[in-house]
Structures are given as structure tokens and as C-alpha cells.
Amino acid sequence: MHLIVLLYFITSVNTFGQQPEDACYQCHLEIDQDQDADDRLFKNYLQDIHVQRGFGCADCHGGDPEAFDDEDAAMWDNDSYLGELSPLDEVKMCAKCHSNPTFMSKFSVSVSVDQESQYWSSKHGQELKQGNEKVATCSDCHGVHGILATDNPNSAVYDFNVPKTCSKCHSSKNYMAGLLDKTDQYDDYVNSVHGVALLDKQDVAAPACNDCHGNHGAAPPEIGSIKEICGSCHAQNRDLFQKSHLNKIFKDRGIPQCESCHGNHRILKPSDNYLKWDGGVCVKCHPAGGKPKLLAAELFNILDSLNTQLESANLLVEQAEIKGMEISELYFSLEEAHNALIHSRTAVHSFNKDFLLEAARPGLTASADALAGAQASLNEFDFRRKGLFGASLIFSFLALLLYLKIKQVESSKRKDTKHEK
Numbered sequence: 001m002h003l004i005v006l007l008y009f010i011t012s013v014n015t016f017g018q019q020p021e022d023a024c025y026q027c028h029l030e031i032d033q034d035q036d037a038d039d040r041l042f043k044n045y046l047q048d049i050h051v052q053r054g055f056g057c058a059d060c061h062g063g064d065p066e067a068f069d070d071e072d073a074a075m076w077d078n079d080s081y082l083g084e085l086s087p088l089d090e091v092k093m094c095a096k097c098h099s100n101p102t103f104m105s106k107f108s109v110s111v112s113v114d115q116e117s118q119y120w121s122s123k124h125g126q127e128l129k130q131g132n133e134k135v136a137t138c139s140d141c142h143g144v145h146g147i148l149a150t151d152n153p154n155s156a157v158y159d160f161n162v163p164k165t166c167s168k169c170h171s172s173k174n175y176m177a178g179l180l181d182k183t184d185q186y187d188d189y190v191n192s193v194h195g196v197a198l199l200d201k202q203d204v205a206a207p208a209c210n211d212c213h214g215n216h217g218a219a220p221p222e223i224g225s226i227k228e229i230c231g232s233c234h235a236q237n238r239d240l241f242q243k244s245h246l247n248k249i250f251k252d253r254g255i256p257q258c259e260s261c262h263g264n265h266r267i268l269k270p271s272d273n274y275l276k277w278d279g280g281v282c283v284k285c286h287p288a289g290g291k292p293k294l295l296a297a298e299l300f301n302i303l304d305s306l307n308t309q310l311e312s313a314n315l316l317v318e319q320a321e322i323k324g325m326e327i328s329e330l331y332f333s334l335e336e337a338h339n340a341l342i343h344s345r346t347a348v349h350s351f352n353k354d355f356l357l358e359a360a361r362p363g364l365t366a367s368a369d370a371l372a373g374a375q376a377s378l379n380e381f382d383f384r385r386k387g388l389f390g391a392s393l394i395f396s397f398l399a400l401l402l403y404l405k406i407k408q409v410e411s412s413k414r415k416d417t418k419h420e421k
């Protein structure tokens with residue numbers, strides 16, 4: 001049976017990218033002409049990766065693509081014709097090729113064939129098996145009659161386009177009524193550091209929905225490891241946190257690692273204020289204060305003293321530069337202190353005062369050096385200015401003396417000539 005299916009596919013493959021010699025296409029293109037431009041089903045059909053690879057309508061829908069001008073022979077009377085596709089039929093239809101490694105390897109050596117099995121593991125797939133037809137199926141994410149290669153920038157699943165593709169359903173209160181109460185994932189995401197980085201700054205290192213939820217897994221938190229997804233990109237924060245005493249507590253109680261302080265969709269740029277008690281991140285879980293409050297204050301104070309000292313050093317170095325002093329050396333110290341501050345903000349995730357102090361120490365030393373260096377430059381400037389004033393006083397005095405001397409010489413010369421007369 002498999003062989004017949006395969007043979008059928010291979011013989012029905014036609015020449016690449018041409019206007020297809022296809023009874024189905026011909027008749028349906030005519031039907032399309034009577035529609036408004038927006039409603040035409042096949043307006044993007046020739047760009048479809050399947051058409052590009054030589055497939056036709058019947059490769060997905062079945063039927064006889066040679067039965068020109070004969071609806072009945074092409075569709076209704078043909079046993080292979082699948083008819084209207086339910087969402088479940090559709091997944092099976094896409095999967096008959098995409099789950100077949102022998103078949104797919106004829107087209108590409110690198111293509112994966114796990115989309116269907118992944119899909120059944122996702123919430124979408126699980127719900128579909130239960131008869132919920134509102135979930136995403138293959139064509140909801142990839143489109144239909146215009147499916148593009150995933151690396152094509154116009155593909156619905158290209159990095160920049162994924163959030164919009166998911167939001168078609170997930171942002172609609174109507175569509176999600178009775179299924180999911182929350183429909184703010186997209187709005188939260190576009191306002192997050194990640195959404196701004198990906199969509200505004202075109203930084204493809206930042207995650208789109210599928211980078212956290214999986215392409216086909218779209219797994220709910222209970223399945224898979226979405227609770228630990230952040231560490232796959234933020235490895236330093238993860239490693240520090242996993243060594244901290246909070247890690248065991250969080251693990252034992254099933255509290256997610258990063259989300260509990262940062263959120264999942266509306267992740268904002270953190271600041272040292274996260275460690276302040278009022279308006280900070282600790283108070284939500286520790287309203288009583290106690291040891292957590294003490295630790296938060298200790299961590300805050302270390303960062304705050306580094307930050308304050310670095311700011312003062314920056315100001316003083318700037319003043320010295322404006323006065324034209326040679327301060328290029330001091331910039332190295334400032335940079336070192338700045339790097340230590342960045343490093344320390346990551347080191348917060350040890351949730352250990354001594355560890356954070358160790359991370360901050362090079363910065364405290366370097367900013368103290370810069371501060372002292374800038375102060376010395378400014379002192380030197382003052383000294384030179386005072387010196388210059390002293391020197392010019394002496395010069396003026398000497399000039400006055402010289403002038404008086406010349407006057408004296410001249411007047412005594414005049415007296416002498418008078419005498420001679």
C-alpha cells in the first residue's frame with residue numbers, strides 16, 4: 001500500500017515551478033476569477049513550496065488531476081478524493097508525507113519528520129484528539145495554498161511573523177471564550193524586552209513565541225520544560241540561581257525558576273529597584289519581611305554603593321576632561337567598574353551577599369581609583385593655575401622694577417648732559 005502511495009506521488013510530480021498542467025487547478029482558477037481579489041483561494045498558490053517542488057492539488061486532496069473539465073471524474077466519483085478536510089483529516093494528510101522519512105529524504109537530506117509526533121504532544125494536539133477543533137492545526141500556522149519555506153521572510157512562521165500568527169487566535173477574547181481566560185500574551189509580549197528586541201530592533205537572538213513554546217510542541221507548562229526555558233539563553237543567570245539556596249526551595253514547591261520574579265510574557269528591563277522592598281520583587285512572596293527583607297537590603301546596598309561611586313567617578317573624570325587634563329588612563333578604570341556592575345547585576349542570582357560582594361569588589365576598587373585619579377588631576381589643575389598666577393605676579397613685579405630702573409637711568413643721563421652744558 002505504501003509503495004502504491006509513493007509511486008502515485010512520484011508519477012504525479014510535475015515540472016518545477018511552471019504553470020501546472022492540472023485539471024483541478026484549471027477549473028478552480030476559473031472559479032477563483034469570479035471572486036473578489038481578497039477571496040481568491042489560489043492567489044499565492046504558485047509560490048507554495050509544494051508547487052515549487054512539483055506537487056499538485058491531488059497530492060494533498062486526492063482525486064484525478066487528469067480529468068479536465070470533468071468535475072465528477074476529477075472529484076466526486078474518484079475514490080482517492082478526500083472531500084472536505086476536517087482539522088483531524090488535515091493533520092493526517094500533511095503527515096502522510098511529513099512523517100515519512102523515506103519519502104522526505106528524496107527532497108532534502110536535512111528535513112525533520114517529527115512535526116506530527118511533536119504536534120500530538122502539544123496542548124493543541126491533545127485538545128484536537130479530544131475533539132476541540134478550535135486549536136491550531138498545520139495550516140493555521142503555515143497557511144494553505146501558499147505555504148512558504150520556513151526560512152522565507154514572508155512565511156507565517158518566520159521569526160518576525162510568529163507572534164502575529166499566534167495572536168490571530170490567542171488575542172481574540174471571542175475566539176478563546178470558554179477555552180482560555182487569558183488573551184494578553186501578544187500585548188504583553190510586544191511590550192517586553194524580548195518583543196522590543198525582536199520586532200523593533202530585529203534582533204533574532206531574542207525569543208518569539210515558538211522559541212519558548214516549541215515549534216510544534218507548543219507544550220503547556222506541565223509537559224516539557226517550559227519552566228526552565230529561560231536558562232537556555234540566559235545560562236549565567238541559570239547557573240548562579242541553581243547554586244543558590246532559593247533553587248531548592250523553589251524546586252521543592254514547584255515555583256518556576258525565573259518567571260516568579262520576571263514574569264513570562266511582559267518581561268521588563270530589570271533595575272536595582274527590584275531589590276528595594278516597596279515595589280520590589282521579593283515582597284510579593286515575603287509580605288512578612290524577616291530574613292528575605294534583610295538579604296534584599298544587603299544585596300541592594302552592595303549594588304547601590306558600586307553604582308553611586310561609579311556615578312561620582314564618572315562626573316569627576318568628566319570635569320577633569322573639560323579642564324583639558326590628560327585622563328585617558330582613568331577611562332580604563334571607569335570601564336572596568338562599569339563591567340563589574342553589569343557582572344554584579346547577574347551575580348544577584350546567587351542570592352548570597354558574600355558572593356555578590358566578591359563580584360562587585362573589582363568595580364569598587366576600579367571606581368575608587370578613577371575617583372582618586374580624577375581628584376588628583378583637578379588638584380593639579382588648581383595648583384598649576386595658582387602657580388601661573390604667582391609667576392605672572394612676579395613677572396609683573398620684575399617688569400615694573402625694570403621700567404623704574406630704565407626711567408632712573410634715563411633721567412640720570414639727562415641730568416649729566418645738562419651738567420656738561
Ligand code: HEC
Pocket residue numbers: 023024025027028031057058061062063064065067068069070071074075083084085
Ligand atoms: C470542472 C471543474 C472542477 C474540477 C476539474 C475540479 N473541481 Fe474541485 N470543485 C469544483 C466545484 C464547482 C466545487 C465546489 C463545490 C461546492 O461548492 O459544493 C469544488 C470543490 C472542491 C473542494 C472543496 C471541498 C469539497 O469537497 O466540496 C476541493 C478540496 C476541491 N474541489 C478539490 C479539487 C481537486 C483536488 C481537483 C482535482 C483532482 C478538483 N477539485 C477538480 C470544480 C472542480
Ligand code: HEC
Pocket residue numbers: 024025028041042045050055056057058059060061085090139144145147
Ligand atoms: C499542501 C497541501 C495542499 C495543496 C497542494 C492544495 N490544497 Fe487545497 N486545501 C488544503 C488544506 C489543508 C485545506 C483545508 C484548510 C482550510 O481551509 O481549513 C484546503 C482547502 C481547499 C479548499 C476548500 C477551501 C475553502 O475555503 O472552502 C479547496 C476548494 C481546495 N483546497 C482546492 C485546492 C485546489 C484546487 C488545489 C490545487 C490548485 C489545492 N487545493 C491544493 C491543502 C492543500
Ligand code: HEC
Pocket residue numbers: 091094095098111112115116119124136137138139140141142150157158159162210214215216218
Ligand atoms: C502552532 C503553530 C504550528 C503548528 C500547529 C504547526 N507548525 Fe510547523 N512550524 C511552526 C514553526 C514556528 C516552525 C519553525 C519555523 C522556524 O524554523 O523558524 C515550523 C516548522 C515546520 C517545518 C519545517 C521543518 C521543521 O520541523 O522545522 C515543517 C515541515 C512543518 N513545520 C510542518 C508542519 C506540519 C506538517 C504540521 C502539522 C502536523 C505543523 N507544521 C504544525 C509552527 C507550527
Ligand code: HEC
Pocket residue numbers: 009049050053055059060090093094095096097098104107108111138139142147148149150151
Ligand atoms: C505530497 C507530500 C506532501 C504533503 C501532502 C505535504 N507536504 Fe509539505 N512538503 C513536502 C515536501 C517534499 C517539502 C519540501 C521539503 C524540502 O525540500 O525541504 C515540503 C515542504 C513543506 C514546508 C517547508 C519546510 C521547510 O523546510 O521550510 C512546510 C512548512 C510544509 N511542507 C508544510 C506542509 C503542510 C502544512 C501540509 C499540509 C497542509 C503539507 N506540508 C503537506 C511534501 C508534502
Ligand code: HEC
Pocket residue numbers: 123124127132134135136137140141162165166167168169170176179180209210213218219220221
Ligand atoms: C487557530 C487558532 C490558534 C493558533 C493560530 C494558535 N493557537 Fe495556541 N491554542 C489555541 C486554542 C483554542 C487553545 C486552547 C486549548 C484549550 O482548550 O486549552 C490553545 C492552546 C495553546 C497553549 C496551551 C495553553 C494552556 O496552558 O492551556 C499554548 C502554550 C499555545 N496555544 C501556544 C500557541 C503558540 C505559541 C502559537 C503560535 C506559534 C499558537 N498557540 C497558535 C488556538 C490557537
Ligand code: HEC
Pocket residue numbers: 163166167170180182185186189194207208209210211212213221226227229256259264265
Ligand atoms: C520568554 C519565553 C516566552 C515567550 C517568548 C512566550 N511565552 Fe507564552 N508562556 C511562557 C511561559 C513560561 C508560560 C507558562 C506560564 C505558567 O507558568 O503557567 C507561558 C504561558 C503561555 C500560555 C498559557 C496561558 C498563559 O498566559 O499563562 C499561552 C496561551 C502562551 N504562553 C502563548 C504565547 C504566545 C501567543 C506568545 C507570543 C506572542 C508567547 N506565549 C510567548 C513563556 C513564553
Ligand code: HEC
Pocket residue numbers: 193194197203205206207211212229230231232233234258259262263264267268269270
Ligand atoms: C531564545 C533566547 C531567549 C530566551 C528563551 C529568553 N531570553 Fe531573555 N533575552 C534574550 C535576549 C537576546 C535578550 C536581550 C534583548 C535586548 O537586546 O534588550 C534578553 C533580555 C532579557 C532580559 C532583560 C535584560 C536586560 O538587562 O535588559 C530579561 C530580564 C530576560 N531576558 C529574562 C528572560 C526570562 C525570565 C526568560 C524566560 C521566561 C527569558 N528571558 C527567555 C534571549 C532569550
Ligand code: HEC
Pocket residue numbers: 230231234237238239241257258259260261262270271272273274275281303345346347348349
Ligand atoms: C528571586 C527573584 C529572582 C529570580 C528567581 C530571578 N531573578 Fe533575574 N533578577 C532579579 C533581580 C532582583 C534583578 C535585578 C538586578 C539589578 O539590576 O540590580 C534581576 C535581573 C535579571 C537580569 C538582568 C541582569 C543581567 O543578568 O543581565 C536578567 C537577564 C535576569 N534577571 C534573568 C533571570 C533568569 C534567566 C532567571 C532564572 C534562571 C532569573 N533571572 C531569576 C531577581 C530574580
Ligand code: HEC
Pocket residue numbers: 246249253255260261275281282283284285286291292293295296351
Ligand atoms: C515566588 C515567590 C518568591 C519570591 C518572589 C521570592 N521568594 Fe524567597 N522564598 C520563597 C519561599 C516559598 C521560601 C521558603 C520559606 C518561606 O516559606 O518563607 C523562600 C525563602 C527565602 C529565604 C530564606 C528564609 C529563611 O527564613 O531562611 C530568603 C533569605 C529569601 N527567600 C530571600 C528572597 C529574596 C531576597 C527575594 C527577592 C529578591 C525573594 N526571596 C523572592 C519564595 C519566594
